[in-house]
Amino acid sequence: MNEPKVTDLDYINFLLAAPRVVSCTEGARVQPVGPRRAAHDALNRLLHRHEPDTTPLWREAEPLVDRTCGLLIIDDTTLDKPYARVIALVHRHWSGKHHRTVAGINLVTLVWSDDTHAVPCDYRLFDAPNDGLTKNDHFRAMLQTAQARGFTPRYVCFDGWYSGLANLKHIRTLGMSWFTRLKANRLVNPDGMGNRQLADCAIRNAGTRVHLKGYGFILVFRVDTPDGDTEYWATSDLLMTMDLRTTTARQIWSIETYHRDIKQFCGVERCMVRSERAQRNHIGWALRTYLRLIWHELDTGSSRFATKLDIIRPAIQQFLTDPSAVLRGFPQAGMAYKRATA
Numbered sequence: 001m002n003e004p005k006v007t008d009l010d011y012i013n014f015l016l017a018a019p020r021v022v023s024c025t026e027g028a029r030v031q032p033v034g035p036r037r038a039a040h041d042a043l044n045r046l047l048h049r050h051e052p053d054t055t056p057l058w059r060e061a062e063p064l065v066d067r068t069c070g071l072l073i074i075d076d077t078t079l080d081k082p083y084a085r086v087i088a089l090v091h092r093h094w095s096g097k098h099h100r101t102v103a104g105i106n107l108v109t110l111v112w113s114d115d116t117h118a119v120p121c122d123y124r125l126f127d128a129p130n131d132g133l134t135k136n137d138h139f140r141a142m143l144q145t146a147q148a149r150g151f152t153p154r155y156v157c158f159d160g161w162y163s164g165l166a167n168l169k170h171i172r173t174l175g176m177s178w179f180t181r182l183k184a185n186r187l188v189n190p191d192g193m194g195n196r197q198l199a200d201c202a203i204r205n206a207g208t209r210v211h212l213k214g215y216g217f218i219l220v221f222r223v224d225t226p227d228g229d230t231e232y233w234a235t236s237d238l239l240m241t242m243d244l245r246t247t248t249a250r251q252i253w254s255i256e257t258y259h260r261d262i263k264q265f266c267g268v269e270r271c272m273v274r275s276e277r278a279q280r281n282h283i284g285w286a287l288r289t290y291l292r293l294i295w296h297e298l299d300t301g302s303s304r305f306a307t308k309l310d311i312i313r314p315a316i317q318q319f320l321t322d323p324s325a326v327l328r329g330f331p332q333a334g335m336a337y338k339r340a341t342a
Helices: 008-017 024-029 040-049 055-064 135-148 165-173 242-252 254-264 276-300 304-321 333-341
Strands: 071-080 091-095 100-113 118-126 155-158 178-182 187-189 208-212 216-224 230-235
Touching: 008 040, 008 276, 024 040, 040 276, 055 118, 055 276, 071 091, 071 118, 071 135, 071 242, 071 254, 100 135, 100 254, 100 276, 118 135, 118 254, 118 276, 135 165, 155 242, 165 178, 178 242, 230 242, 242 254, 254 276, 276 304
Parallel strands: 071 155, 155 178
Antiparallel strands: 071 100, 091 100, 100 118, 178 230, 187 208, 208 216, 216 230
């Protein structure tokens, strides 16, 4: 069997360099000239040949994390597929970007954060109509894998959507502490007088110890937001201080930056193939592309945005040196002026 002309690392480097278009056709057009120049079919076969696997992502992320500290953060994002008709894995999901339900692929990621970077360590794709697994199933599976890999984080953090009792109890069985937001209608018993909704309890900004129905004692903080809303942040750590709550809540935001970066710099939602295997491979390789940007930032101090510009700038400089090399037949300004005044 002939050796493949392109590998997963070639595809990752293409995603790293491509400014916007990341199709197989575009990938073939930018291949280096030579006897083994890959065509569109070679890239297409690459996406369909590999067996999707999250293990390579962990192998590359492992040197970047400290498994004995930091936060494990789990959240999901919708990869927009507004024109999809027959693309696998595409379902209707709520989008925080569009503030409505849209067609897309739902990516659930577990990242490790040290307050400066969000390093993806594991991920799942939500496809309940076909595999029967809910987001909560993926949530618990990734935490189980994290424990097997030796993670003992300061806290497991997640959105209030994942704060069901089954998830909270699962985290407790893993020997980990958690930190999340609770909805105002969660039933708690703050004073031994019976369960009532959080909104009806006198919860202090500095934290109030309450009994969460079906779980046990937790610490809840009341946060009054600038827009007049009220949030309830909760943790299984009964010794958490108000300052630590503020710091941890700010640190959780790193996963939102991660979601933005994989879409803006890694082309994670721009794959144009239809099959499930190809989509899974593309998304996994896009996350490994993000890891390379993090590696480069830690090594050089260059941000993800600056790194992408450093790749594109030489091409712009080359064009400005001789625009006629691309815009053939278009007259220069001086020539056009002479013809107009002749």
